[in-house]
Amino acid sequence: MNKQIVVALDYPSQKDAVNMAQRLDPSLCRVKVGKELFTRSGPAVVEALQSMGFDVFLDLKFHDIPNTVAQAVLAAAELGVWMVNVHASGGQKMMERTVELLEQKGVPKPLLIAVTVLTSMQREDLAGIGLDIEPIDQVKRLALLTEKSGFDGVVCSAQEAPMLRTLVSPEFKLVTPGIRPAGASADDQKRIVTPQDAIRDGSDYLVIGRPITQSEDPVKTLQDIISDLENI
Numbered sequence: 001m002n003k004q005i006v007v008a009l010d011y012p013s014q015k016d017a018v019n020m021a022q023r024l025d026p027s028l029c030r031v032k033v034g035k036e037l038f039t040r041s042g043p044a045v046v047e048a049l050q051s052m053g054f055d056v057f058l059d060l061k062f063h064d065i066p067n068t069v070a071q072a073v074l075a076a077a078e079l080g081v082w083m084v085n086v087h088a089s090g091g092q093k094m095m096e097r098t099v100e101l102l103e104q105k106g107v108p109k110p111l112l113i114a115v116t117v118l119t120s121m122q123r124e125d126l127a128g129i130g131l132d133i134e135p136i137d138q139v140k141r142l143a144l145l146t147e148k149s150g151f152d153g154v155v156c157s158a159q160e161a162p163m164l165r166t167l168v169s170p171e172f173k174l175v176t177p178g179i180r181p182a183g184a185s186a187d188d189q190k191r192i193v194t195p196q197d198a199i200r201d202g203s204d205y206l207v208i209g210r211p212i213t214q215s216e217d218p219v220k221t222l223q224d225i226i227s228d229l230e231n232i
């Protein structure tokens with residue numbers, strides 16, 4: 001089992017997150033701690049999930065000057081997280097300084113991932129921030145920059161996975177939120193893909209939150225998705 005599903009524990013408290021995690025099996029999935037949960041509960045929630053056997057993706061999407069981001073990622077590495085991310089739009093120097101600092105410090109390196117274009121955004125949203133470009137073209141540009149900077153992969157939509165798979169190395173990780181089983185509500189996501197299509201198209205890890213956590217039976221929903229993936 002290569003644990004392709006990362007369950008987004010988007011909850012307001014450690015108690016809520018741990019309650020959900022207790023229903024999940026760390027041999028079947030990984031978990032993600034994002035901005036809401038981390039801002040309320042801090043490193044303690046990461047440590048609690050790790051003590052339950054989960055690999056933790058710390059999804060704080062750092063974006064700042066190179067030194068600040070590098071030090072923040074170092075703190076995440078010292079927490080022992082499995083994966084951590086920054087915004088690729090912070091630029092090459094920011095990502096290169098991060099890789100360099102982790103090497104200098106000799107800490108076990110988490111997977112270093114950079115967000116390209118948020119899966120909640122489409123062309124008109126990019127236009128609103130002054131980018132006259134299709135999301136797929138911006139994803140391509142930022143993914144190539146990320147690979148050149150020594151990072152391990154990107155967050156993108158699985159819609160962009162077939163294009164990226166022709167350009168980046170096979171080891172370069174494609175981490176894809178915006179996953180929606182057929183018939184599920186899109187919520188605020190715009191560039192959505194089903195779990196099976198995402199894996200077929202070249203995603204390595206599927207980040208899935210509400211379709212699992214807000215399901216009437218989260219454990220069954222997760223199990224159904226895993227079964228669908230096993231049948232590809």
Ligand SMILES: O=c1ccn([C@@H]2O[C@H](COP(=O)(O)O)[C@@H](O)[C@H]2O)c(=O)[nH]1
Binds near residue numbers: 034117118155177
């Ligand atoms: O481009 C991005 C980057 C991160 N996310 C995060 O993934 C989950 C998705 O949750 P759903 O409930 O399945 O929509 C959430 O924590 C986001 O912060 C993303 O959606 N898109």
